[in-house]
Amino acid sequence: xxxEVGSFHVGGRPVAIAGRPVSEQVLTAGGAPHGVDPNGExxxxxxxxxxxxxxxxxxxxxxxxxxxxxxxxxTWETKPDGAPGWQQYFVRAGHPVYVSDAVERxxxxxxxxxxVFAGTPFLRTKREAWELFRIGAPGSYAADPARRAALPGSxxxxxxxxxxxxxxxxxWASNDAATQRAYDGLVQQVGDCVLIVHSQSGNFGLRAAxxxxxxxxxxxxxxxxxxxxxxxxxxxxxxxxxxIVWGDFVETNPIWRHQQPASRAFADDLAARGxxxxxxxxxxxxxxxxxxxxxxxTNSDAIAALVQDWMTRHGLMA
Amino acid sequence: xxxEVGSFHVGGRPVAIAGRPVSEQVLTAGGAPHGVDPNGExxxxxxxxxxxxxxxxxxxxxxxxxxxxxxxxxTWETKPDGAPGWQQYFVRAGHPVYVSDAVERxxxxxxxxxxVFAGTPFLRTKREAWELFRIGAPGSYAADPARRAALPGSxxxxxxxxxxxxxxxxxWASNDAATQRAYDGLVQQVGDCVLIVHSQSGNFGLRAAxxxxxxxxxxxxxxxxxxxxxxxxxxxxxxxxxxIVWGDFVETNPIWRHQQPASRAFADDLAARGxxxxxxxxxxxxxxxxxxxxxxxTNSDAIAALVQDWMTRHGLMA
Numbered sequence: 001x002x003x004e005v006g007s008f009h010v011g012g013r014p015v016a017i018a019g020r021p022v023s024e025q026v027l028t029a030g031g032a033p034h035g036v037d038p039n040g041e042x043x044x045x046x047x048x049x050x051x052x053x054x055x056x057x058x059x060x061x062x063x064x065x066x067x068x069x070x071x072x073x074x075t076w077e078t079k080p081d082g083a084p085g086w087q088q089y090f091v092r093a094g095h096p097v098y099v100s101d102a103v104e105r106x107x108x109x110x111x112x113x114x115x116v117f118a119g120t121p122f123l124r125t126k127r128e129a130w131e132l133f134r135i136g137a138p139g140s141y142a143a144d145p146a147r148r149a150a151l152p153g154s155x156x157x158x159x160x161x162x163x164x165x166x167x168x169x170x171x172w173a174s175n176d177a178a179t180q181r182a183y184d185g186l187v188q189q190v191g192d193c194v195l196i197v198h199s200q201s202g203n204f205g206l207r208a209a210x211x212x213x214x215x216x217x218x219x220x221x222x223x224x225x226x227x228x229x230x231x232x233x234x235x236x237x238x239x240x241x242x243x244i245v246w247g248d249f250v251e252t253n254p255i256w257r258h259q260q261p262a263s264r265a266f267a268d269d270l271a272a273r274g275x276x277x278x279x280x281x282x283x284x285x286x287x288x289x290x291x292x293x294x295x296x297x298t299n300s301d302a303i304a305a306l307v308q309d310w311m312t313r314h315g316l317m318a
Numbered sequence: 319x320x321x322e323v324g325s326f327h328v329g330g331r332p333v334a335i336a337g338r339p340v341s342e343q344v345l346t347a348g349g350a351p352h353g354v355d356p357n358g359e360x361x362x363x364x365x366x367x368x369x370x371x372x373x374x375x376x377x378x379x380x381x382x383x384x385x386x387x388x389x390x391x392x393t394w395e396t397k398p399d400g401a402p403g404w405q406q407y408f409v410r411a412g413h414p415v416y417v418s419d420a421v422e423r424x425x426x427x428x429x430x431x432x433x434v435f436a437g438t439p440f441l442r443t444k445r446e447a448w449e450l451f452r453i454g455a456p457g458s459y460a461a462d463p464a465r466r467a468a469l470p471g472s473x474x475x476x477x478x479x480x481x482x483x484x485x486x487x488x489x490w491a492s493n494d495a496a497t498q499r500a501y502d503g504l505v506q507q508v509g510d511c512v513l514i515v516h517s518q519s520g521n522f523g524l525r526a527a528x529x530x531x532x533x534x535x536x537x538x539x540x541x542x543x544x545x546x547x548x549x550x551x552x553x554x555x556x557x558x559x560x561x562i563v564w565g566d567f568v569e570t571n572p573i574w575r576h577q578q579p580a581s582r583a584f585a586d587d588l589a590a591r592g593x594x595x596x597x598x599x600x601x602x603x604x605x606x607x608x609x610x611x612x613x614x615x616t617n618s619d620a621i622a623a624l625v626q627d628w629m630t631r632h633g634l635m636a
Contacts, residue, residue: 002320005370005406006396009484023440025491027387028521028544032576040443041461043483048392052323069345072425074366078324088323107390107424109487112439121430122343125335125358143359166327166364169427173343203346226346258350 002091004053009108010189011182012046015116044116045175047182048073048107049100052087058094059311060318061192061217065090065099066183068199069225070124070171072106073099075198079296080164081157086196086295089304094317098190102201103179105169121170129165133292134249134256151249155289155297164296180204187212194218194316196307199225199292202263206242213240218316220307222294223247227262230269237270241314242277243307247290247297256292278310320409322371327426328507329500330364333434362434363493365500366391366425367418370405376412377629378636379510379535383408383417384501386517387543388442388489390424391417393516397614398482399475404514404613407622412635416508420519421497423487439488447483451610452567452574469567473607473615482614498522505530512536512634514625517543517610520581524560531558536634538625540612541565545580548587559594559632560585561625565608565615566601574610596628 017039024033050073051062065087067075076087076099091097101108104117111117124132127141130148135156140149150158183204187193194217197205202224209216210228213236220243221227228234244263250256270277282290282303290297297303311317335357342351368391369380383405385393394405394417409415419426422435429435442450445459448466453474458467468476501522505511512535515523520542527534528546531554538561539545546552562581568574588595600608600621608615615621629635 001373002323002370005320005323005409006402007392008396008400009392009481012484017443023438025440027491028518028577029494030521030544030547030580034573036440037446038440038443040445041483042441042443042486043480046484050395052320055319074325074327074425077368078326082326084324091323101425107392107419107485107487109441109484112441112488120341122341122354122356123360123427123430125356125360127358128355162361163327165359165361166330166427167425168360169425170430173345176347200346203348226348229348255352259346262348 001055002052003055005051007048007050009046009048011185012043014041015044015111016041017113017115042111044111045103045178045182046108047100047103047186049098049186051096051098052091053096054091054094056094057096058318059096060316061194062190063090063095063097064186064190064193064195065097066195066197066201066205067102068201070168072101072167072169074106074167076295079157079300080160080167086300086304089301093308100186103182104172104175117172118174119172121172123170124168126165129168130161131253132255134247134253135161135291137252151252153289154291155299156291156293157296157298180207183208184211187215191215192217194311196220196222197224198222198295203227206266209240210236213237216240218311218314219243220245220310221263223292224263225259227266230265234266234270234275235273238273238275242267242270242275243280243310244277245280245294245303246282247292247294248283248288276314280306319373320370321373323369325366325368327364327366329503330361332359333362333429334359335431335433360429362429363421363496363500364426365418365421365504367416367504369414369416370409371414372409372412374412375414376636377414378634379512380508381408381413381415382504382508382511382513383415384513384515384519384523385420386519388486390419390485390487392424392485394613397475397618398478398485404618404622407619411626418504421500422490422493435490436492437490439490441488442486444483447486448479449571450573452565452571453479453609455570469570471607472609473617474609474611475614475616498525501526502529505533509533510535512629514538514540515542516540516613521545524584527558528554531555534558536629536632538563538628539581541610542581543577545584548583552584552588552593553591555588556592560588561596561598561628563598563612563621564600565610565612566606594632598624
């Protein structure tokens with residue numbers, strides 16, 4: 001299935017920390033206190049990537065999977081219910097698959113210093129995830145799993161919701177520019193590529209395509225929480241096929257009712273400029289019940305097959 | 319090379335956060351401010367694991383790779399100089415390889431609340447890594463790579479040192495008990511296994527073996543920063559082969575001069591109780607120049623081959 005695995009960090013910048021106190025810390029049981037000096041050079045705002053190269057490559061380009069807010073690349077790996085995720089699906093389909101952890105998340109590391117990251121981090125609660133990811137309607141969360149009312153016909157693997165919460169990581173609201181720089185650097189390093197982006201990274205992915213339309217050969221945006229504004233600049237993407245996918249129940253959640261129009265306006269404007277953009281509304285296609293976490297839903301393989309078919313139709317397979 | 323890849327989280331506990339203020343945050347460019355409520359249930363102290371199963375399994379048991387302090391599972395992946403790391407070496411040798419991120423690190427997530435993690439996190443500076451990992455002697459670090467004096471004959475890939483710094487993540491000094499619980503839970507979940515542990519995780523790995531000598535079939539401890547104290551309890555390990563590996567230049571660094579005797583005392587006591595413990599001092603074996611990051615040194619494959627040979631001699635291969 002896989003002939004090679006590897007990883008690397010990309011992007012970021014050096015920072016010098018000064019003026020902070022040295023503290024005495026015991027770093028291993030039974031060890032002596034050790035003076036930990038936080039002052040000096042550190043590296044910040046880098047991004048982590050792991051790649052899996054398939055035994056038989058059938059795609060023309062590497063496929064980069066970018067996760068959403070408060071999450072890491074684990075989004076794309078084994079699903080919370082233990083079934084294979086999109087990382088495994090697309091490597092089996094013959095894509096070199098690159099899963100990244102964005103700046104401040106997971107193996108990309110984070111800089112806890114007020115000097116570097118502005119503001120305070122916040123960790124998503126189970127209630128917020130349940131509602132924001134449209135597993136249940138606002139107000140339907142309960143600590144007791146038996147008392148949680150999911151949206152009717154929800155395809156999220158409900159019994160695995162508490163396991164899903166183990167994937168949440170803290171985030172800041174202040175690192176968009178650094179994250180965009182790191183993603184743009186990743187595209188430059190990998191070269192020609194196709195992006196699958198989700199939620200918060202929808203905006204990053206579409207902007208990365210605008211910054212490098214010669215290298216980004218296609219973008220699949222799952223429920224992008226934002227998008228570049230309509231305007232003449234979008235003409236740069238007229239030869240970059242874009243697929244935008246939305247799940248079910250968008251109207252039940254005021255945040256998504258508010259955020260969805262940004263990607264609709266983007267798609268309409270790009271289409272008017274001659275772009276090859278497809279708006280895939282799953283319920284309108286007769287596919288009901290998908291949450292915001294489309295890649296984790298019980299029908300995720302069927303959605304991946306639609307994405308795979310779209311890539312084939314747009315000449316992205318060998 | 320690899321027939322299956324997957325990942326999961328294990329361990330940890332639920333925590334309810336209360337009494338903290340709601341903040342307004344803009345979570346995507348152009349989005350509306352969104353009230354982020356940190357109060358509610360979260361999951362903390364879990365551990366992340368990714369496994370790679372080889373096409374042809376030749377080892378009897380899964381091989382679990384546990385990283386050291388201020389680092390993540392990336393320790394075992396592609397080396398900072400771009401060469402394959404021990405993850406790749408051992409999966410090629412036919413081991414199912416499980417690379418984890420410990421509690422508070424990488425994809426395991428962290429809990430930024432004083433309510434959960436005690437104390438403040440600290441991020442290792444390049445200077446501390448240069449000295450503590452025995453790449454250069456204390457006092458030899460310089461910001462300018464051309465002015466850094468490495469220890470004579472150092473086998474660390476010096477030109478990749480700044481890339482190595484991209485792997486550092488913040489740590490706390492207060493999570494030993496939670497980390498041990500999560501590692502013990504991982505052993506219970508995986509079942510029969512062999513551990514390769516490094517530095518901070520040396521102590522965790524040897525204690526995990528003491529807690530489950532029926533499941534841990536061997537421990538390879540690379541420069542363990544601590545070890546369980548000598549005493550009758552160690553007799554539980556008399557049928558668990560243990561290999562302890564030390565690199566070069568230990569005498570140049572007061573921290574390691576102080577910490578090495580703990581594993582020496584452990585090894586001597588276990589040997590006296592009939593254990594099969596081997597103390598592999600690389601310089602004494604004629605192998606000079608290894609840093610604390612043995613798995614990243616330019617001769618890392620040769621050291622991996624010694625470990626592989628040790629596993630074969632102790633009946634751990636099929």
